[in-house]
Amino acid sequence: MSASIKVFAPATVANVVCGYDVLGFAVNEPGDEVIMKLTEGSGIRITKITGDEGRLPLDPQKNTVSASVQHYLNHIGKPDVGVEIELHKKMPIGSGLGSSSASTVAGLFAVNTLFDNLLTNKELVPFAMKGEELACGYGHADNVAPALLGGFVLIRSYQPLDIISLPHPDDLYAAIVYPEVDVPTKDARQMIRSKVLLKDAVTQWGNVAGLVSGLFMKDYDLIGRSMTDILVEPTRSILIPDFYKLRSLAMKTGATGFGISGSGPSVFALTKDEATARAITQKLQQHLKGIGINSLSFVSEVNKKGPVILD
Amino acid sequence: MSASIKVFAPATVANVVCGYDVLGFAVNEPGDEVIMKLTEGSGIRITKITGDEGRLPLDPQKNTVSASVQHYLNHIGKPDVGVEIELHKKMPIGSGLGSSSASTVAGLFAVNTLFDNLLTNKELVPFAMKGEELACGYGHADNVAPALLGGFVLIRSYQPLDIISLPHPDDLYAAIVYPEVDVPTKDARQMIRSKVLLKDAVTQWGNVAGLVSGLFMKDYDLIGRSMTDILVEPTRSILIPDFYKLRSLAMKTGATGFGISGSGPSVFALTKDEATARAITQKLQQHLKGIGINSLSFVSEVNKKGPVILD
Structure with a gap:
């Protein structure tokens, strides 16, 4: 295996003023990029992070991208696959724009693409929420769900997770x-x-x-x-x-x-x-x-x- | 003037479970009927109430139908018009089905029709809310708005009043x-x-x-x-x-x-x-x-x- 893929995932605006914890939407920019490669070895390695001013951990257990990718690999029954990840932050960290979410979603979309889209984007939401839990101590979905699905998204319920894509005016x-x-x-x-x-x-x-x-x-x-x-x-x-x-x-x-x-x-x-x-x-x-x-x-x-x- | 009109207004289900104070819908039955006649005299008289087991007041200042009709007449600058009202309750009182609302809305729709629809049904909502205030001590809109507009209605805001008609599946x-x-x-x-x-x-x-x-x-x-x-x-x-x-x-x-x-x-x-x-x-x-x-x-x-x- 030596497949490689480069993925962009968008920043997101959670809450949308009145919809605390239940609404969010994605924007075309900014966003983050992940380059992912499956390798002959075993385990996830983060080979490079740019644009983070040294603030994000390279340790795969502490980094939200690798941690959620590991959850995904465990789920599909391939916990020991070798994966190399480059993360290129193209948006500010701690800005309220779903920075960790954009990185995590880019990683999950990349790995899911490399494994022939075993899951739908909607099915990736719980894996991305694990990343959010690591990043901010709380596994919310109002950034990761719109980052994965685009557009406006309603999280009707967390238990069980129930995610509804909403329409919006085309020229918004x-x-x-x-x-x-x-x-x-x-x-x-x-x-x-x-x-x-x-x-x-x-x-x-x-x-x-x-x-x-x-x-x-x-x-x-x-x-x-x-x-x-x-x-x-x-x-x-x-x-x-x-x-x-x-x-x-x-x-x-x-x-x-x-x-x-x-x-x-x-x-x-x-x-x-x-x-x-x-x-x-x-x-x-x-x-x-x-x-x-x-x-x-x-x-x-x-x-x-x-x-x-x-x- | 001797025009007379008979009007039916529907019962309503307010709250619709999760939408406390903001959602409601109307049903085809039950509902109440009002017969209204403009007279040569002056002031509102309630000439008959049936189906209420004697529970509703004939006093035009205490009855929600006449009280809200009076508000309407004041608003259109005809406070002293003579009006005779018969109210035929065709639904139980105190049942949680918007009983007072159905009567009030029937009365307001009748008087507004007799005055050539000076107001839209939506514009009648605040007058009907006055009736609700008299009936239950609180001028809510989640019964009167669907009774006036039919279908499902959202009261987005009370101050200012903002009422949105919602669609629903045809066969609901x-x-x-x-x-x-x-x-x-x-x-x-x-x-x-x-x-x-x-x-x-x-x-x-x-x-x-x-x-x-x-x-x-x-x-x-x-x-x-x-x-x-x-x-x-x-x-x-x-x-x-x-x-x-x-x-x-x-x-x-x-x-x-x-x-x-x-x-x-x-x-x-x-x-x-x-x-x-x-x-x-x-x-x-x-x-x-x-x-x-x-x-x-x-x-x-x-x-x-x-x-x-x-x-």
Whole structure:
């Protein structure tokens, strides 16, 4: 065996404002790349990681890519296959854009392709969730499921896992800005209260239902009206510099809706077209620069494919 | 003026299990009838109420039908118009089937028709909510909105009011059984805890999103899987005799999903066809009879029209 494959998997925006832990969508950029080769030897080796500034472990038991690939190999009854992995991080770590998820999904898609697609992308979700557990102490699916399936994804239930692909308007764009401040996912989760008022929960699930309806109806206004989070955003926004100012700028510049990507600090807007998305990232980056914060930005259509083979 | 009109408005199933306070649907039967006549005199008179066993007030300020009609007349700038109303209750009061809502909606649809449909049915919702406030101390919309619009309705938001009509599979049937025990809406609401665990709320809004998706996708399995309520049903079910036995019987007989209608004590199942719905009501009524409880049952398609003019 000497097959080799290069795979791209997309970044993702989890929660989508009101859908904490149940909604997410994928974008066309950024994302990560994995090059994988089956070898004559035995066991998984990570031969190279680029773009991580030395932050990710090469130890195959600690790295989320290799760990989830090992789960996959165990599952298909080939635990001792030799695998060499190169990971090329093409997106910031700890940015709230599903960085670990993109790497893990690229690895799983690669190994599954090398083994003739024994599993569907949907069936790969639980393996990717194992990687998330390793990366952030909690096996959530709202990044890995959209990274694997593309588009918008609903995780209706975790036990049992029940994943539904949702439609979206064809021309929906995402404008993402990553302010370069540090917000570890674990801390961001721990800040959130464990109890909430039922009446606030009702408000929230009205919005979740509205967002899902808006996606099916391709109704931008309804999507936008529904992108309101009264439970999690008020807490998480504290960690994001000038969050409400950024929101106000985005909305004034024509955003359909705006919010925190995953646990932050990245923020995102959904827009009806590319020009609006670009105008928003420009305004937001300008504002952040004005308060002394460097940022990165990404503009792309909502991803429709999930991971893809490159070359 | 001596125009007269007879209107039917449908019963409704609020909450639809997971969608507490935000979802509801209408059925073709039961429902209430209102006969309304504009008169030369001034002010609203309730000339007759049948089918209420003397439980509803004839005082136009206390009766939900006349009170909401008065709100409507005030709004259109004709507060002193003479109106005579006959209300024919054709459904049980306090059953959890939107009894007050059916009467109120029939009255509002009648007066709006007599005034050449100055408002749309959707615009009538806030007037009907005034009636609900009078009837149960809380101006909710999850009965009146589906009664006015037919089909499944989402109340995305109460402030501002945002009502979305949802699609449903054409052949969706409802099987309703009303065990004749008393569960006042006010008490049923007060039993519910005001605080909930965020993780339970997440489970709930996953199901709400799943149910809405299932309705759009016409996916009976997804509709059924999503009809789970971990927040409200565990408390409310205490007031319903043998609730979990009834659920088990309904599901074994082929129900897509099963739950409490509104605040109970009526229970309902959604089914793929009429025969299954009939089999379910039969099994449930038989069981209730066995434990000494009288019941009424109703089987109908999900209502597609809202209120209609009779004759």
